[in-house]
Amino acid sequence: MRILRGVMVSAIVVTALVTSAPMVAGESAEPAQPDVFTPVLIRPVASKTAPVSGDDGRFHVVYELRLTNAKAVPATIERVDVLDARDHTRVLRTLAGGELVAATVHLTSRPGPTTLAQDESRIVFIELAFDRRQDVPAALVHRFTGTGASGPAASVPSPISYLAAPYPLDGFQPPVLGSPLRGTGWVAVNGCCKNGGAHRSALQSVNGGLDNGQRFAVDWMRLDDLGRFVVGDPGVPKNWIGYGEPVFAVADGLVVSAGNDLDDQPPGRLPDPAAITLQTVDGNHIVLDVGRGFFVFYAHLKKGTVTVRRGDRVRAGQELGRLGNSGNTSAPHLHLQVMDSPSPLGSTGLPYVHRAFTLTGTIDAARWEAAPDQTGTWGNRGTFTPVRRSSDLPLDMHIIDWARIR
Secondary structure: OOOOOOOOOOOEEEEEEOOOOOOOOOOOOOOOOOOOOOOEEEEEOOOOOOOEEEOOOOEEEEEEEEEEEOOOOOEEEEEEEEEEOOEEEEEEEEEEHHHHHHOEEOOOOOEOOOEEOOOOEEEEEEEEEEOOHHHOOOEEEEEEEEEEOOOOOOOOOEEEEEEEEEEEOOOOOOOEEOOOOOEEEEEEEOOOOOOOOOOOOOOEEEOOEEEOOOOOOEEEEEOOOOOEOEOOOOOOHHHEOOOOOEEEOOOOEEEEEEOOOOOEOOOOOOOOHHHOOOOOOOOEEEEEEEEOOEEEEEEEEOOOOOOOOOOOEEOOOOEEEEEOOEOOOOOOOEEEEEEOOOOOOOOOEOOOEEEEEEEEEEOOHHHHHHOOOOOOEOOOOOOOOOEEEEEEEOOOOEEEEEOOOO
């Protein structure tokens, strides 16, 4: 992990929407839709999501689909169309061919083939982007096209296509948060909104479910004025520019969890997986309940610097601790995410925005992925025209200056 991856249908072709929404008592009954045979089960991994305004001026929708072959006949995913649930002629995204293969993984997030044996599952990563908020539909639905069992008695694969997995997008507004850090040169590493990456692919089987609390997480690392993450021996935590920087509450909230007694890891590589547990993976950390069902998680803080404990109430802008390198990390950074429960691993990662910051540059993602380490100089701040942003989410590999306001 770097901080620290058109079909002719001649058999079963159905277009009825597969849904299990119950009828409310007293509601007028609509004509019943015919039942649809769906050998490949489809459902979103996340229980809820919402469009989020990125600092590129676009609105992003990010989620995953879990597909499971429920029949003995092998099934092959050939195409997934994302449609407006109210207008099935409006195709918002099509995944097919190499793009579908690249977006399809096992439940472990390892790349997986698009053919599923009986009871096998795959995850398909979906990213949508809209130029205007009014272009975002209230709900999505998905058309599966491929081969599989065409009926309960089928013994060989046949072409199949049907609609499934309705997914509302209007259940909540992303919370507006203050600044978790201060100063200039902060880089959003492993951020939104791309397929793959350490956070996007961090599916976890925890507490009897499968989810991703890190879906919109960011690893915040700092550059100095010369564009360096580290000066001197990179194996020494204090040589990293962001190390020891104060970390602040992004909103008023209640501390529901905190840890403060784990040593820093030596930078340069991730710790031995056998030495990491569910209790130590996050290092020294804080979870804040900020209301309305939103929880903010800070991870990898420096030992002995966490100033709060469970049950404390904090105010926006209050110092909570210092940036460190504890837990499952290869270089000092602040991991920040928003989720729908107090569990950093057993939760749904939710989108959020920050009240104010200035976009001051970018880092070339291809160079970052190819580089053996984070030494050297990075970014294009010398030629980039700064842009003030408000109520946006900083996107992957963008460099920002934090506002001095809450």
